[in-house]
Amino acid sequence: MLFRSQVTQNKVVARRMRRFFQQLEPDLDAPSVVAAEYGRHLWDSGTHTLVDEKKLSRSRFYVGLSIENAGLAEFTKRAALISDTLLLSHDRNSTFHVLGSYASTPVVGDLTDAFSSTVTDPFTLRYGMRCPSLHALGRWILDAEPLLKAGLAWYLPSYSTIVRDEPGPPRPVGVIDYLIRDGRAIEASGGEPIKSQIVRPICQMDLPFIDGVDLADFSRITIEEFNSYSAFRDFLRLSFLNIDDALNDTQSDRELTKLGLEIKDQLRSVRSEMRIVKGRRAVAASGAVVAGVSATLVAVYGPALQWIVGVAGGATPGLWGILQARAENNTRPLRENKWHYVWALSKKCDSNVF
Secondary structure, X not given: OOOOOOOOOOHHHHHHHHHHHHHOOOOOOOHHHHHHHHHHHHHHHOHHHHHHHHHHHOOOOOEXXXXXXOOHHHHHHHHOOOOXXXXXXXXXXXXXXXXXXXXXXXXXXXXXXXXXXXXXXXXXXXXXXXXXXXXXXXXXXXXXXXXHHOOOEEEOOEEEEEEOOEEOOOOOOOOOOEEEEOOEEEEOOOOOHHHXXXXXXXXXXXXXXXXXXXXXXXXXXXXXXXXXXXXXXXHXXXXXXXXXXXXXXXXXXXXXXXXXXXXXXXXXXXXXXXXXXXXXXXXXXXXXXHHHHHHHHHHHHOHHHHHHHHHOOOHHHHHHHHHHHHHXXXXXXXXXXXXXXXXXXXXXXXXXXX
8 A cells, every 4th residue: 555645744854764765776675785775875965964853843742762772663663652753773882883984084283274284195984883783773664664754753873983993983862862771761861851751651551552563564554544643642642741740650550551441442442333334334335236236237238127127226226325325434534533543553463463
């Protein structure tokens, strides 16, 4: 299914990500190669443009997470439920992967005095990024493609340079709000209270309707059901903000449990409604077959069969019944409901089990 092109959360991020996937080889499915190409693309395209955009946007619901080792897919699914645009990065102590090199000619001496400066021989500068596994990162990029192209998420490489085989310091990542360690969100930049109240609960809450869905399906469903997703995202934000930050751990856990039960209850209601709609559609579909056959007979054999078909319940009465059924069973209001998104994820989760 084609994703709706109008789904865009952050225009700057979306534009840069779409440009990356457009230049990517169509048949390239080697995750490690994809990750390396991604790192080169942002290095050449000016990563700071994206970083500055995040600083200037002043979004209360921008979330930046630094993942120590693994968990890219898991935390993407969770944080995307409460963030406008999610930025992920890896710890600066992760494995260094060389991405490319270029020649550089440094100037030695006092640059303010042209007569005292001397030029050394050109040398090769190598650059790369730090992440535990290029394969895992590339798999995340491919699976999260719909989210990236919509500006809902992106990955900021932690770049480093090597000069004459001496490792240089990594580029500072100044837009990371939280470090994820052992599944817990630890503040890294004195995050705003609002961010703290929505990031911490989503990391510890029991969310079976997304835990059983892989990232590729999660990304696709999120874009396909974007209106419903947006409504559910607002619901979670409001629910988390209503949980008093002064509550102790036991009371907070109780509030999260109550919220989880409410989600389950609403999910059961949507499942019931979808079964009703499915039954109505089946009846309408059977009527469509009868009416279609009747209309064909009239067209082939002429007006002579008009009266017979009409008496048999086809022709005009049958067609009118179909139009009426379609009008009564329009599912657009249901798909706009915030719980339809949860139902779509849950349905995919159940199909993955069996």
